[in-house]
Amino acid sequence: MALTGLEIFKLLPKTNCKKCGKPTCLAFAMQLAQKKAKLDDCPCASDEAKESLSAAAAPPMRQITFGTGETQVQAGQETVLFRHDEKFYSPTIIAVTVSDKLAGDELQKRIDTVSGLQFERVGCKIGVRAIAVVNDSGDADAFAAAAAKADESSDLALILCSDSADAMAAAVAKTAASKPLIASATADNAEAMAKIANDSKCPVVAKASSLKDLVDLTEKLAGLGVEDIVLSFEGMSLEQELRSLTEARVLSLKKVFRPLGYPTLSVVSEGDAAEQSASGIALACKYSGIVILDTVEPFALLPMLTAVMNVYSDPQKPIQVEPKMYEIGEPDENSPVIFTTNFSLTYYTVESDVEASRVPCYIIVVDTEGTSVLTAYSGDKLNEKAVADAITKLGVEDKVKHRKLIIPGYVAVMSGKLEEATGWEIMVGPRESSMLAKYLQEVWK
Ligand code: SF4
Numbered sequence: 048m049a050l051t052g053l054e055i056f057k058l059l060p061k062t063n064c065k066k067c068g069k070p071t072c073l074a075f076a077m078q079l080a081q082k083k084a085k086l087d088d089c090p091c092a093s094d095e096a097k098e099s100l101s102a103a104a105a106p107p108m109r110q111i112t113f114g115t116g117e118t119q120v121q122a123g124q125e126t127v128l129f130r131h132d133e134k135f136y137s138p139t140i141i142a143v144t145v146s147d148k149l150a151g152d153e154l155q156k157r158i159d160t161v162s163g164l165q166f167e168r169v170g171c172k173i174g175v176r177a178i179a180v181v182n183d184s185g186d187a188d189a190f191a192a193a194a195a196k197a198d199e200s201s202d203l204a205l206i207l208c209s210d211s212a213d214a215m216a217a218a219v220a221k222t223a224a225s226k227p228l229i230a231s232a233t234a235d236n237a238e239a240m241a242k243i244a245n246d247s248k249c250p251v252v253a254k255a256s257s258l259k260d261l262v263d264l265t266e267k268l269a270g271l272g273v274e275d276i277v278l279s280f281e282g283m284s285l286e287q288e289l290r291s292l293t294e295a296r297v298l299s300l301k302k303v304f305r306p307l308g309y310p311t312l313s314v315v316s317e318g319d320a321a322e323q324s325a326s327g328i329a330l331a332c333k334y335s336g337i338v339i340l341d342t343v344e345p346f347a348l349l350p351m352l353t354a355v356m357n358v359y360s361d362p363q364k365p366i367q368v369e370p371k372m373y374e375i376g377e378p379d380e381n382s383p384v385i386f387t388t389n390f391s392l393t394y395y396t397v398e399s400d401v402e403a404s405r406v407p408c409y410i411i412v413v414d415t416e417g418t419s420v421l422t423a424y425s426g427d428k429l430n431e432k433a434v435a436d437a438i439t440k441l442g443v444e445d446k447v448k449h450r451k452l453i454i455p456g457y458v459a460v461m462s463g464k465l466e467e468a469t470g471w472e473i474m475v476g477p478r479e480s481s482m483l484a485k486y487l488q489e490v491w492k
Contacts, residue, residue: 050100052080058096059089066090082107082126082303107303110137111250111275111310111336113177113228114204120176122277122336123310128300131362137310138359139331141352142177142206142339144316147184147193154196160343162201166352169391170368173352175203177228179339180218182209191217198222206230206339208314210254212239223247228337230254230312231279234264241271250275252312256282258291262306269306277337279312285326288313289333296334310336320347328354365417366391372441373398376407383408383491384443385453385476385483386434388415388423396480404484406491409446413437420455431461431468438469453491 056076067088069075078084079100086092086100110124120140127133143161145154158178165174178197182190190209198205198221205227207218215229216239229247231254232240244251253268253276255261265276280291292311298304313335315326324347327338331354342348360366370389375398387397389412401408413433415423423429438444438452450471454461456478466473477486 050080052077055079055100058092058099060091060093062091064091106308107300108308108310109275111228111277113206113226113250115224115226118202118204118225120204122312125296125310125334125336126300128296130358134361134363135359137336139335139355140176140204140337141174141327141331141348141355142179142203142337143175143343143348144179144181144208144339144341145193145197146181147186147190149193150189154193155200157343158197158201162203164343164345164348166345166349168349168353168356169366169395171356171366171391173356175348175352177204177206177337177339179206179208179230182207182211182214182218185211185214187211187214187217190214191221194218194227195221198225198227204228206337208339210236212236212243215240216243219243219247219249223249226250228252228277228312230277232264232268232273234260234267237264237267238271241268241273244268244273244275245271250277252277252279253309254279254281256280258294258307261295265306265309276309277312278307278309279314281314285329289329292330292334312337312339314339316341320344323347324351327351331355332358367417368394368412370412370414370437372443372446373410373412374407375401375410376405378407378409378446380446380448382406382447383453383487384411384447384451385409386411386413386437387455388413388418388420388429390415390417390419390423393419393480397483400480400483401487404487406484406487408487409443411437411441411443421457424458424461429458429461431464434461434465435468438471453486 056073059072061072063071067075108123108125112119112121114120122137124136145157149157161178178201180194180197194207205225207227208230209215226249229244229249230252232251233254253264255264280288295307299308313330315323320342323340323342327340328351330338367389368391387393415428451474452471453474453476456476459475462473
């Protein structure tokens, strides 16, 4: 169990030297107990105290990585229950299954399909990040062969799914260099799976049907020397699993209960593609670090990936695009010039509406620290000076021979000052971006 602030205080030098940035050793101890300070911040702590405090200083949830190089993914290291309290650190890893009952061209086709489930949204790449090879055949050789094929022909991180220690040993023997995630250790195979995990230095999933059994299992694995563990529940309804995941998250973060201080994995195999997507989104929100699905339907995966992207974005840092001049189509010296802000959703909405108009355009993106037009204007991040500076800095006057600037209808109030600051004629565009195509085709000549 974690140490209390007072227990930590007893191990500190008690000199109140302030080198840690805190006024007293007691204040530092309290911060350390709440994971708001690092033990390294106290340069005076003795080696003996450091050893005793290492457990208290460790993050409440361990970070687990699997895969290597560019395919490496990470789960865990979360510190809060709610995104707005700080942020979530490790976006849920979406994985899709490949059955070892497939062979030859069918196996290759499934691996290629899973690997190709990549998308672009508001300028960011999102997609499936792991391939889960499942030992449906029950045969060790077939499992090892399918795992090796997925490993050699996919760029995704690898999850090996079998409760058979023999099958797992055969598959890990062929893929250990790629550091797969071993799924799963159970009460029945814990010793054998722990040995495979320790020998290969791969993380292992601990799977049980209740929170209590899971605690027993992770303590057993930890006792066998396994450090990198992922938690998973089996045989539960979606509601039960969401409750258990939430309980595990609360106990690990709020009580710093080490046996549950690991990321989690869920398997969604019931239902059609749409149902799997809905379940996957619920699990990603509360609180699955890895979700394995059977479906390869893009219509089911994209909403899930979008949800993960939104939940795991930093609430303090809106997604932004680079502030610069974008050319839509092949604009020339007579093409319209529009400005908007560098809030990613705003920019891509404007961009797609301009594209739909088929009128080649220049879009000036003004740096408003990732805020939308009205928010930026209200906060004085979007004003006549910011727009005039952007026009000068981006060399817009060298690109067009006219001097007309289309501004968002919501900030029509800027027109007068903007005209003075830029010397350009200001044309007030529509309030809604969706009306831009009509505006460009009918008003802009
Ligand atoms: Fe106490 Fe260490 Fe902070 Fe000094 S640096 S006040 S000894 S906790």
